[in-house]
Amino acid sequence: MTDSVSMEKKNAVERAREIISDYHGPKLRIMEVCGTHTHEIFRQGIRSLLSEDITLISGPGCPVCVTPVSYIDEAVMLALEKGCTILTFGDLVRVPGSEKSLQTARGEGASVKVVYSPQDAEDYARTHPEEETVFLSVGFETTTPSSCIALKQAISDGISNFSLLCANKTMPAAYRAMMAATDAYLYPGHVCAITGLSDCRQMLELGMSGVVAGFTAPELLTALAVIVQKSKEGKPFLVNCYPRVVTEEGSPQARALVAEYMEPCDSMWRGIGLMADSGMDLKEAYAAYDARKKYALPRIEGREAKGCRCGEVLQGACIPQECPLFGKRCTPEHPVGACMVSSEGACSAFYLYQRRD
Ligand code: SF4
Incomplete structure (x- = not known):
């Protein structure tokens, strides 16, 4: 990489950081659908850069x-x-x-x-x-x-x-189910690498905005900054910010x-x-x-652990700290619910990184 290209990229990342930090306007709710995005945003310290008018919501994108x-x-x-x-x-x-x-x-x-x-x-x-x-x-x-x-x-x-x-x-069904909870999706780059952009385009037709994002700090900062900038235009948008991996088809x-x-x-x-x-x-x-x-398995009705609010966490209806068990009876060493077990779970991300903040 030449010095000038490297400097250009550095400036672009710095500009993206300013955009998400300096934003003041209508409250903007962005859902990171993917559990890997949730963890990477925490791990790279990006949450702490966000303006208080931007809320990140963890969505149902952790498979476990x-x-x-x-x-x-x-x-x-x-x-x-x-x-x-x-x-x-x-x-x-x-x-x-x-x-x-x-x-x-x-x-x-x-x-x-x-x-x-x-x-x-x-x-x-x-x-x-x-x-x-x-x-x-x-x-x-x-x-x-x-x-x-x-x-x-x-x-x-x-x-x-x-x-x-x-x-x-x-x-796609989860994208549709979560629409009311968010203003824009941070679409999972690795899912879109398989599906292409057609599912995101269908969401756009329903009036839902979103940006396809990669997983490095510059890619995440850029994707969030694009959401902030495009939201100001007041109409639904879809931008592929991960073109090195995600193609239309x-x-x-x-x-x-x-x-x-x-x-x-x-x-x-x-x-x-x-x-x-x-x-x-x-x-x-x-x-x-x-x-x-x-093996002729019978139909089984599972029972959630008493008090666990994983269901609400996965829908963006509450944050992990609002669960009374968080960090007390439920920790990564002794998980009560799946969101604390999984390396992509929102509860484990909040436990690992938020407490450190
Ligand atoms: S995984 Fe633990 S902290 Fe998360 S909602 Fe369930 S009980 Fe609460």
């Missing part, structure tokens, strides 16, 4: 947080009653179920293994043919293609001891892969409830790899 209690109950049942080996990302292990977490189940003899990708899970299943394995497939448009790649590999390898417990979600290949194995379904979101066409589930043709069907 929006996964309902009943899903954890299903996983515990598979582990303890059906004798399956559960393969999962680490955060889900500590999320409380109605009665117990997977961690507690493990203490009772269940086989619960942490993997770092769905491909690792398929690899484990292939090399442990004596075990019935279930991968906990959660996440948004960004991670669902990886689950499909693992399934494709399992079919290609001819293994029958591998299945998915799906709670995959898609963002996104990734048709990733979407085609998902469409081969999965189809839209109604899905239960913690705090929001059942939303039509807000999830992805395996097609009937792949029922043999669907853990719910393979």
Whole structure:
């Protein structure tokens, strides 16, 4: 990078910082939909730069947080009653179920293994043919293609001891559900890298403003500054501030892969409830790899922990400190709700960074 380009970028970032700090005007509510944005904004100290007329609201973009209690109950049942080996990302292990977490189940003899990708899970299943394995497939448009790649590999390898417990979600229904709580969205860059801009354009047609944002400090500052500047014009807007990764069409290949194995379904979101066409589930043709069907799981009604306000936190209806359990009975070491467990959860972000502020 030449000195002049570097200086230009430095000036642009400084200008963005001034814009978000010096703003005075109508109260501006910006929802960072994505849990990674929530944590990065805290971690980079950006919250403390904001004018008091700007409010950041944490939204329902943490995959572990929006996964309902009943899903954890299903996983515990598979582990303890059906004798399956559960393969999962680490955060889900500590999320409380109605009665117990997977961690507690493990203490009772269940086989619960942490993997770092769905491909690792398929690899484990292939090399442990004596075990019935279930991968906990959660996440948004960004991670669902990886689950499909693992399934494709399992079919290609001819293994029958591998299945998915799906709670995959898609963002558009959540964007629509959260409209009343915010003036503009900070759209998740990694989701838009897959979907392209069509979902954001549909929101624009509904009158909802937003900016697609990356994850570095300069990218986040720029995105917030663009929201502040465009809001002054008084009409809905959509700006892609992450063009190095997000294109208009996104990734048709990733979407085609998902469409081969999965189809839209109604899905239960913690705090929001059942939303039509807000999830992805395996097609009937792949029922043999669907853990719910393979092990004939009954329908389970989960029970939230008493006093936990995760549902309201996820809808931007309260901030974590307004939960009476925050920092007292509920901490990252002893989480009561999913939003304190997850590395992308709003409660864990407020606990880790706000207290430090
Ligand atoms: S602080 Fe804990 S109990 Fe309260 S809403 Fe957050 S996760 Fe739930």
